[in-house]
Amino acid sequence: MADQPQSAAPAASAKNSFADQALTVVRRFAPGVEKIEKLARLSGGASQETWSLTVLASGAPQRMILRRAPAGLPVVEKISLETEAALMQAAEKAGVPSPHVHYVVRPEDDFGRGFFMSHVEGEALGRKIVRDEMFAAVRPKLARQAGEILARIHAIDPAGLPELPRVKPAEEIATLFQNYRRWSDPRPVFELAFRWLSGRMPPADAQLRLVHGDFRNGNMLVRPDGVAAVLDWELAHVGDPMRDLGWICTGAWRYSVIDKPVGGFGERADLIAGYEAAGGAKVDPEVLRFWETLGSLRWGVMCIGMGFRAKQSDRPVEMSMIARRTSENEIDLLRLLAPRGA
Numbered sequence: 440m441a442d443q444p445q446s447a448a449p450a451a452s453a454k455n456s457f458a459d460q461a462l463t464v465v466r467r468f469a470p471g472v473e474k475i476e477k478l479a480r481l482s483g484g485a486s487q488e489t490w491s492l493t494v495l496a497s498g499a500p501q502r503m504i505l506r507r508a509p510a511g512l513p514v515v516e517k518i519s520l521e522t523e524a525a526l527m528q529a530a531e532k533a534g535v536p537s538p539h540v541h542y543v544v545r546p547e548d549d550f551g552r553g554f555f556m557s558h559v560e561g562e563a564l565g566r567k568i569v570r571d572e573m574f575a576a577v578r579p580k581l582a583r584q585a586g587e588i589l590a591r592i593h594a595i596d597p598a599g600l601p602e603l604p605r606v607k608p609a610e611e612i613a614t615l616f617q618n619y620r621r622w623s624d625p626r627p628v629f630e631l632a633f634r635w636l637s638g639r640m641p642p643a644d645a646q647l648r649l650v651h652g653d654f655r656n657g658n659m660l661v662r663p664d665g666v667a668a669v670l671d672w673e674l675a676h677v678g679d680p681m682r683d684l685g686w687i688c689t690g691a692w693r694y695s696v697i698d699k700p701v702g703g704f705g706e707r708a709d710l711i712a713g714y715e716a717a718g719g720a721k722v723d724p725e726v727l728r729f730w731e732t733l734g735s736l737r738w739g740v741m742c743i744g745m746g747f748r749a750k751q752s753d754r755p756v757e758m759s760m761i762a763r764r765t766s767e768n769e770i771d772l773l774r775l776l777a778p779r780g781a
Contacts, residue, residue: 559667623746
């Protein structure tokens with residue numbers, strides 16, 4: 440996986456204590472485990488902890504991942520870890536490539552909140568997926584695979600899931616506009632994009648489905664034979680399923696391979712063909728254009744927000760590096776807003 444162990448290790452006594460606690464919980468779902476080795480916190484994940492560990496049972500090692508809420512710190516969650524685990528279980532059952540959730544931590548475990556899942560080998564770094572030679576043979580197939588996976592996700596009945604946020608495009612655009620005006624002076628391209636989107640809302644009767652919310656290159660583990668797992672369900676909600684198709688086409692997730700609109704590796708036609716062949720609804724290209732445009736605008740406003748926060752932070756460099764990409768979104772938006780045939 441793309442995450443790497445952090446170089447700084449906790450004090451030995453604390454580390455041993457945490458390892459002992461983790462072993463006790465692991466034995467609740469795998470009684471034969473003898474010990475835990477190579478317990479290390481990974482660097483990825485801003486809001487939740489992610490740990491890598493190897494469990495040994497009868498001498499056979501098995502790698503696992505622990506997703507856990509930070510101990511003693513308030514966490515702003517889009518959805519709870521318990522809901523995230525339930526979504527992954529439903530996705531696996533629906534045929535979506537997904538890590539297997541072994542166990543969801545319970546209050547009586549006295550181990551905080553989180554869940555243990557299987558470790559899946561694969562590459563998550565988007566820039567490697569679109570450029571490295573080891574993925575050259577599979578890249579032309581990834582857009583269709585992405586469409587097939589999204590069709591399976593959207594076929595999952597939200598009624599059988601924990602309660603999720605409901606997101607309507609008009610409400611999202613209104614919130615984006617408020618944040619944009621709070622964080623920035625007016626910018627002509629953004630003003631045009633907001634006006635364009637407001638006049639082209641998708642049909643109000645669009646069927647609401649489970650939406651992954653952040654399905655893109657960078658949130659999929661990819662191997663030379665295809666997509667191995669879908670990650671990061673924190674933004675899942677009930678809404679228009681076309682949002683997921685538009686988001687993976689958003690320019691930011693092409694990693695500078697601008698002529699491959701689907702994740703920097705494929706074509707929209709292949710994405711749509713895979714989606715419809717796997718049971719997804721018929722895709723209207725203009726509705727897909729709406730969601731791709733909203734995706735670019737959403738990421739652009741997020742970049743502006745990073746610049747706003749950088750002015751108030753004692754560590755402004757990282758935020759400023761993202762903020763400078765605002766202009767890239769303006770270029771993407773101009774391409775999307777140009778009259779067809781121009």
